[in-house]
Amino acid sequence: MTSRTSSSGPWRACAVALVSISLMSVTACNGGGTPPPGSPPANSQSPSASSTPSAAPTPTASYKPADATGRAQNVPVPELPEAAKAETKEGLEAFARYWYTTLSYAYETGDIEPLELVSSPTCVSCGRVKEVVQGWNSEGRWLAGGKMVVEGVQTKFIESSPAEYQVLIQVYQDTLSYYRADKTLDEKTERGPANGDIMVASYTGGAWRAVTVEHLAKSR
Secondary structure (H helix, E strand, O other), rough: OOOOOOOOOOHHHHHHHOOOOOOOOOOOOOOOOOOOOOOOOOOOOOOOOOOOOEEEEEEEOOOOEEEEEEEEOOOOOOOOHHHHOOOOHHHHHHHHHHHHHHHHHHHOOOOOHHHOOOOOOOOOOHHHHHHHHHHHOOOEEEEEOOOEEEEEEOOHHHHHHEOOEEEOOOOOOOEEEOOOOOOOEEEEOOOOOOOOEEEEEHHHHHEEEEEEEEEOOOOO
């Protein structure tokens, strides 16, 4: 029967060298102390791998409001704040503020989806806004300005009907300009004093919806 190879000698020396490869330069395992011709010096080190340069961050397109030269560009989409998700007094007030943010966004972009997501299908005033916004953001027309600025929000947080609450909002709209496709100004509505609005909002399915939004008194 053939005997097993002894663990001593050059093979054992190679095993020791492999274990210590991360701690010292590698010595050739040829049974002697002299490295074979052409081998790199014992104290030479492999050049470190060049670090891959990190990719440059993609620049964020800058926001440009609408003006006489054209429609708004890169308008940030409103995000519902966490505070506006709770069925509490503070939650309802935060929601009312957010609703007017989506209204501003609709005027500026013609995109009414964020507004519709937080409005009941039965909201008549919401439907009127939709007609104006979509009409003036089609066939090359656009709107400039018209931001809704909320000065105050207040609610007693008492149900006016099951799961419905009233909230009062003090708000005004900035100057709004209506432009035609040929860049001519059709109409301009100047900023007026703040109005008192009343919103009826419902809380169903874990979210608020505007059921109706009306002026407390017609502006002069």
